[in-house]
Amino acid sequence: EVQLVESGGGLVQPGGSLRLSCAASGFTFSSYWMSWVRQAPGKGLEWVANVRQDGSGKNYVDSVKGRFTISRDNAKNSLYLQMNSLRAEDTAVYYCARHPFDYWGQGTLVTVSS
Amino acid sequence: DVVMTQSPLSLPVTLGQPASISCRSSQSLVHSDGNTYLNWFQQRPGQSPRRLIYKVSNRDSGVPDRFSGSGSGTDFTLKISRVEAEDVGVYYCMQGTHCPPWTFGQGTKVEIK
Numbered sequence: 001e002v003q004l005v006e007s008g009g010g011l012v013q014p015g016g017s018l019r020l021s022c023a024a025s026g027f028t029f030s031s032y033w034m035s036w037v038r039q040a041p042g043k044g045l046e047w048v049a050n051v052r053q054d055g056s057g058k059n060y061v062d063s064v065k066g067r068f069t070i071s072r073d074n075a076k077n078s079l080y081l082q083m084n085s086l087r088a089e090d091t092a093v094y095y096c097a098r099h100p101f102d103y104w105g106q107g108t109l110v111t112v113s114s
Numbered sequence: 115d116v117v118m119t120q121s122p123l124s125l126p127v128t129l130g131q132p133a134s135i136s137c138r139s140s141q142s143l144v145h146s147d148g149n150t151y152l153n154w155f156q157q158r159p160g161q162s163p164r165r166l167i168y169k170v171s172n173r174d175s176g177v178p179d180r181f182s183g184s185g186s187g188t189d190f191t192l193k194i195s196r197v198e199a200e201d202v203g204v205y206y207c208m209q210g211t212h213c214p215p216w217t218f219g220q221g222t223k224v225e226i227k
Contacts, residue, residue, distance in 0.1 A: 035216070037163075045155075045163060045206055047216040059214035095162060100210060101153060102174065104162040 002026040002103045004096050009108030016086050016112070022079040022096030022105055030054075030074040033099035036081050038092035039107070046092075049081065050099065064090075086112045116140050116212045120205075120219035126227045133194040135222045137207035142187045144211070151210035154183055154192045157221075158203040166205075167192065194224075202226060 008020040020036070035050035049060045049070040058070050069082040079096050093107040117140040127133045143150045154167040165174050167183035170190060180195040194201055207219040 044204075044221045045157075045208075045218045047214075047218070050214070050216075061215050100151075100168065101155075101163075101208070101216075102165050102168070104164070106162055 002098070004098065004103055004105035006094065006096055006105045006108040009094065009110045011111045011113065012086055013114050014087060014112055017082070017084045018086065018110060020081040020083065020094055020096075020108060020110070024077045024079065024096075024098075027098070027103075029072075029077040034072060034079045035097045035099060035101070036070060036079075037095045037097055037101075037104075038090075039095070040089075040092045043092075048094070051079070083110070086110075088112050115215055116143075116209050116217050118207055118209055118217050118219040120207060120222050123220060123222055125222055125224045127194075127197045127224060128227050129199065130196050133197050133201075133224060135192045135205055135207075135224075137185075137190045137192070137219050139188045139190075139209055141212065143190075143209050144187065149211075150186065152183075152185070152190050153208045153210065154181075155206045155208060156201075156203055157206065158200075161203075163206065197224070197226070199226060 003025045005023045012018050036048040051058050051070045067085045071080045091112050093109050095104050095107045097104045119138045121136045150170050152170050155163040157163045166177050171183045182193050204221045204223050206221050
């Protein structure tokens with residue numbers, strides 16, 4: 001059974017940093033692109049970033065470029081999102097998803113507030 | 115970026131009656147490989163999104179056959195033939211043809227009258 005389990009969310013002050021993790025199981029993690037998708041409270045879905053199978057290719061939505069870094073460790077079947085210079089508008093539930101978006105985790109809430 | 119526009123944004127439906135959601139893209143979603151990468155997702159209250167339909171009309175495993183997707187080019191539709199109580203939630207279309215970025219519609223909230 002495919003499982004994606006996010007962790008690392010929490011309350012952080014504006015300008016702070018946070019690292020999200022996504023533990024994958026039930027499939028060959030190294031064979032899939034992986035994405036982070038976020039959802040602000042009461043709002044819709046927004047794709048944030050994705051990473052190629054071997055970690056060599058990465059893409060970001062414009063609003064997080066230069067602040068967020070996506071990475072993966074195929075030996076640990078894990079996906080990460082390093083979030084720096086956080087802003088109030090980054091407050092959201094962050095989901096990891098396997099391409100082509102056929103499996104999603106349960107999400108982890110990030111709240112940016114003073 | 116491709117803009118995805120859904121209508122209506124709110125859809126009250128009577129149990130057992132059909133429902134239809136429209137999704138329009140700001141440019142054709144036909145990829146150079148001949149495929150059209152238009153997906154539909156369901157998000158029930160308090161749950162993660164779940165993919166229902168991929169490449170316009172292909173149902174995911176376990177998705178009831180009362181859900182169907184259709185369309186081409188820039189106009190797409192998700193239909194529920196007979197709405198059941200478990201279908202309550204928000205439905206999103208998403209394009210994967212002109213990416214990055216992958217872009218979603220605003221969402222359509224389906225509720226029971």
